[in-house]
Amino acid sequence: MAKISLKNIVGRKNETSAVISNLIDQLKANVWIEDENGKILSGKQLESPLSIAAVIADNEKIGSVKGDEKAVVIAALISQLAQKETEKKNLGAEVLNLYQEINVIFNFSEQLSQTIEPDAIAKITLQQAMHSIPAHSGVLVLWDDVNKTLSVPATEGEPMFNNDNLVANASLLLKIGLSGNSEIMADPSLLKARGIVNDEAQSLAYASMKVKHRIMGAIILAGKNTDQFSASNLKLLVTLALQSSAAIESAMLYEKNIREVKEREEAILRIHEVTKKFVPHEFIRSLGKETLSDVKLGDQVEKLVTVLFTDIRDFTTLSEKMTPEENFHFVSSFNARLGPIIRSNNGFINQYLGDSIMAIFPEDPADALNAAVNMQKAVHELNEERKQQGLVPIKAGIGMHTGTLIMGITGDEFRMDAATISDTVNTAARIESLTKYYRSPLLLSDHTLNHLNGNNSFHFRHLGNVKLKGKNNLLSIIECINGFDDQQLERKLQTLSLFNDAMTAYHERQFENALQNFQKIIATDPDDLTAIYFHDNTKKYLREGVPHNWSGAEEMVSK
Amino acid sequence: MEQKILIVDDEAHIRMLIEQTLEELEDEGVEFLTAENGEIALDIIQKENPKLVFLDVMMPKMNGMEVCRRVKKELELKNVFIVLLTAKGQELDRQRGQEVGADVYMTKPFDPEIILSKAKEVLGLA
Numbered sequence: 001m002a003k004i005s006l007k008n009i010v011g012r013k014n015e016t017s018a019v020i021s022n023l024i025d026q027l028k029a030n031v032w033i034e035d036e037n038g039k040i041l042s043g044k045q046l047e048s049p050l051s052i053a054a055v056i057a058d059n060e061k062i063g064s065v066k067g068d069e070k071a072v073v074i075a076a077l078i079s080q081l082a083q084k085e086t087e088k089k090n091l092g093a094e095v096l097n098l099y100q101e102i103n104v105i106f107n108f109s110e111q112l113s114q115t116i117e118p119d120a121i122a123k124i125t126l127q128q129a130m131h132s133i134p135a136h137s138g139v140l141v142l143w144d145d146v147n148k149t150l151s152v153p154a155t156e157g158e159p160m161f162n163n164d165n166l167v168a169n170a171s172l173l174l175k176i177g178l179s180g181n182s183e184i185m186a187d188p189s190l191l192k193a194r195g196i197v198n199d200e201a202q203s204l205a206y207a208s209m210k211v212k213h214r215i216m217g218a219i220i221l222a223g224k225n226t227d228q229f230s231a232s233n234l235k236l237l238v239t240l241a242l243q244s245s246a247a248i249e250s251a252m253l254y255e256k257n258i259r260e261v262k263e264r265e266e267a268i269l270r271i272h273e274v275t276k277k278f279v280p281h282e283f284i285r286s287l288g289k290e291t292l293s294d295v296k297l298g299d300q301v302e303k304l305v306t307v308l309f310t311d312i313r314d315f316t317t318l319s320e321k322m323t324p325e326e327n328f329h330f331v332s333s334f335n336a337r338l339g340p341i342i343r344s345n346n347g348f349i350n351q352y353l354g355d356s357i358m359a360i361f362p363e364d365p366a367d368a369l370n371a372a373v374n375m376q377k378a379v380h381e382l383n384e385e386r387k388q389q390g391l392v393p394i395k396a397g398i399g400m401h402t403g404t405l406i407m408g409i410t411g412d413e414f415r416m417d418a419a420t421i422s423d424t425v426n427t428a429a430r431i432e433s434l435t436k437y438y439r440s441p442l443l444l445s446d447h448t449l450n451h452l453n454g455n456n457s458f459h460f461r462h463l464g465n466v467k468l469k470g471k472n473n474l475l476s477i478i479e480c481i482n483g484f485d486d487q488q489l490e491r492k493l494q495t496l497s498l499f500n501d502a503m504t505a506y507h508e509r510q511f512e513n514a515l516q517n518f519q520k521i522i523a524t525d526p527d528d529l530t531a532i533y534f535h536d537n538t539k540k541y542l543r544e545g546v547p548h549n550w551s552g553a554e555e556m557v558s559k
Numbered sequence: 560m561e562q563k564i565l566i567v568d569d570e571a572h573i574r575m576l577i578e579q580t581l582e583e584l585e586d587e588g589v590e591f592l593t594a595e596n597g598e599i600a601l602d603i604i605q606k607e608n609p610k611l612v613f614l615d616v617m618m619p620k621m622n623g624m625e626v627c628r629r630v631k632k633e634l635e636l637k638n639v640f641i642v643l644l645t646a647k648g649q650e651l652d653r654q655r656g657q658e659v660g661a662d663v664y665m666t667k668p669f670d671p672e673i674i675l676s677k678a679k680e681v682l683g684l685a
Contacts, residue, residue: 092579103668
């Protein structure tokens, strides 16, 4: 505690000194006042004082009153005043200390509030502790309770601590600094023996960092003197440790949250990537949305599209010879060949239905025809491979139709599906099934043909009208022959005008004429199965006659 | 000549804390004067001519800004070094403090070390 100076009580122009000199006058005392060094502060010195009385404050002599016998009374009064002054100063010093602490904590809180990085908080904490507490060296250790490891994110002052040995002696530190206690350690010999702190250290002060009852780490300070740390030092250290624990905890939670949000975003991105494969992006985009999660029940859009269906012919017979696994592999590899062809021709696969594919071409019907022709070529290639493996060739039928289509989200709030609701889809599916009937691999409706740009390189054969089951309107069915292999295409082009003549005759019931032409075609192209179909029909009508209401249109009663 | 420091704050504990902070200057012969409002402060400044004034901003009867303005701008006592003190969070006052001619601007809670070193510097006791 600061010693009070007598000069400040009697040697100044203040109220106290005024009271004292007033009293001396009133008592008519002949005295003078000296400080502890004999320097006169007030009054006149006499040659030989009759009386000498000490002025005492806080059990210490701070000066004396000398002169006549009244010096004793005056010294007692000044002592009393000095005592009060001393007490006031001591109290003031204590309050100032507390204020200083508040200031430290205030500044510390402010610094903490500007940091969200755990290691930075550790550094700020230790710097503040070293600034406010007289230590020679300090470390801040953090305990990772999940991995059971210790880290040292901050060191300050002289290199009295050995970080490696700190980390290596986690279990010892757990018993002391990390036990949740805080104390001044006057004998750090145990830590010295382990090489945690060097021989210079004479005392340690540590405060554990904890949130609720969970230990997060500790601040450890070292000093070169045995009485380096006071109780109030420790109290401040504990306050800093508690404040920083809360801040580090929040910072770690914040980091964890950021990390989790990032992970969630990545997961959502992956889900989007996957859903794109299940529900085509083009489908979602057609609805004016970016991702599947934007799509709501009832969203819909109407578009003019060409719908294409493919189907593996006689798949049931084919699959009977395969195990379910082989079957699955076969269908998968077949679909894998056709998917890229559809996409590269601006189409997208709306649905896989076992061995058949439904694809949508939203732009140009020529895209659908190009895709169909290339798909047929892919089937030829597949058959070449199968032939080498001694397998029977497969046949695929492709049918398409152009019309409006509503793409939308159907179902209920728990189970939704991307759906295409349209007669166009049904019609396209029926046309595909007609390929079996006409024994042609690629059929389209007149609607597709009418929407086709006239400037194209496709070759068509008109097969006549069909009345589909449950429909009143007739549909013209057209065969596209571009998908045949080169040899077959060559022959079909040779016989194209013959075929057209034959079909005209057939529909005009000139069956003799039609039969002759079909026979000529078959003679040139014995593999023309469609010509064979009409040839057989013609023969039948010649033999049995036609029904009285025969219009030339085929009536489809089955699917 | 004895140097004087005037401490102006309406809160007694702040006056006491600043005085306590500067205690050691007493031994250098520095005299402390205190005032609990702006009017008294202005009066003391004119009579006692302190070298350094710690002046709180928020006070009844003439605030610190006004005292500072009168001292620096009207009385033109350029030799009086004025430290304006204001509560944290009222930093907007800083610019106004400069406008009225304050020499230094500090926030409360203050750091005693900074107050002491500033006083020593101003009084040439460093």
